[in-house]
Amino acid sequence: MKRVANGYFLLHALGLGAIKIPLLIQLKRFINETALIEMGTIRARLTPNYTELDEYGVLLLFCMALLFSMSLGFLFIIVPIAMSIFGLEVYFLRKTGYKFTWDQTLLNLSLGFFDRLMGLYLTERSLILIEQVVSWRLFPGIEKSILAFVLTFIGVDFIWYLFHRMGHRISLMWGIHLVHHQSDEYNLSVNFALSPLGFMIRSIMYSSLVFLGLPVEYVIMCGYLNAFYQYYLHTEFISTIPWLEHVLVMPDHHKVHHASNEVYLDKNYGGVFIFWDKLFGSFMAYEEKPDYGLTTELPQRDFINIQLFFFKKLYSNFRRYGLQRGLHLLWLGPEHQDSHVPDVLPLAAKPNVSKAVIGIAIYLITYRFLTTTDDWLSMCIAVILNLTAIVLVNGITYTKTHIKQLG
Secondary structure, three states: OOOOOHHHHHHHHOOOOOOOOHHHHHHHHHHHHHOOOOOOOOOOOOOOOHHHOOHHHHHHHHHHHHHHHHOOOOHHHHHHHHHHHHHHHHHHHHHHOOOOOHHHHHHHHHHHHHHHHHHHHHHHHHHHHHHHHHOOOOOOOOOOOHHHHHHHHHHHHHHHHHHHHHHHHOHHHHHHHHHHHOOOOOOHHHHHOOOHHHHHHHHHHHHHHHHOOOOHHHHHHHHHHHHHHHHHHOOOOOOOOOOHHHOEOOHHHHHHHHEOOHHHOOOOOOOOEOHHHHHHOOOOOOOOOOOEOOOOOOOOOOOOHHHHHHHHHHHHHHHHHOHHHHHHHHHOOHHHOOOOOOOEOOEEEOOOHHHHHHHHHHHHHHHHHHOOOOOHHHHHHHHHHHHHHHHHHHOEEEOOOOEOOOO
8 A cells, every 4th residue: 555655644635636736736745844643554355255254354444344334534633532432332333232333334424425435536626626716815824823723713614514404404505415414323423424515505604714814724723623622522432521511512502403303493503602502592502312303204215316305305495396496496495395205316225244344444445545546437446346345335226216206
């Protein structure tokens, strides 16, 4: 496996090492100067006896998959720690009787794989956008300092709050964000159930901070730190931390956010700081046991239909109600949508150990290859193999007949 020098780990991990634009040159210099970590070579061996792996074997491969496919470099430290914590969580979830299934976990993983695959392209587009915004700055660039970093961190979290609230209150954006809320189980694997479109919209919104003069590098770094903080929020085994709960988002706050109980709906949007919710009237304390998931059942639980069906519903509004009402429904909250559920693609998700192991192995190899090649034909083949791998992980099969509407 190709060795990556310490100053370039982030760009290579995102598949951007070969891009020559001023922002990336500046970013490389910044990362080198900070000397966050010395990269080494990662090696792993996959047992050929995949048919004999038990569910904990799948968990091990799950950890390996996230380690290799998400990143290298500074994530080489963070991701293994995160995965080790998830492994412990799985053990205690099963010991203590909390709801946990591999079907849901592998669905979350397949959504994460798809998000990371699309992220190879979207991250590049996002950085090019930010590079353009630099030339449009409203104010001269703010000098790098501790104060500038703190302001950027707070600014990024405020943008996250706005993005997150829009994701729940605007149907067009709810179609993206519901991917993260589809799980009726609450554990650390929910972190990986994301839509690549959400990443692109966040990048556009974060670029507003660059427009106001905040350092580009700080905006990018604070975006990652904001996401890392939210990792531990998705667990049943931590409730709150006294004193800090008045300022920071705690797992209990986020459990409320993921609940489908009517009293909990559209509450606690904060990422790091909970005072945004208290300031803007969206705060709700943890009171009753939450029921996780969506308020209405999805017609199908595969990584393709989950990302498409709500947009198909919004599209069907134009045929059923006309142009004016259809446009109006795009911007109203999801509670304004009717109960009509459109037909979904004729797919069924039936994960199993053998397919999951094969899919993960293919994904690890082809994703890593994608980050090191510039040949278009090779990239196209690798993308096809990546998508095939995700299908295997999710256990997707063709059902031959369309799945009918629910209810």
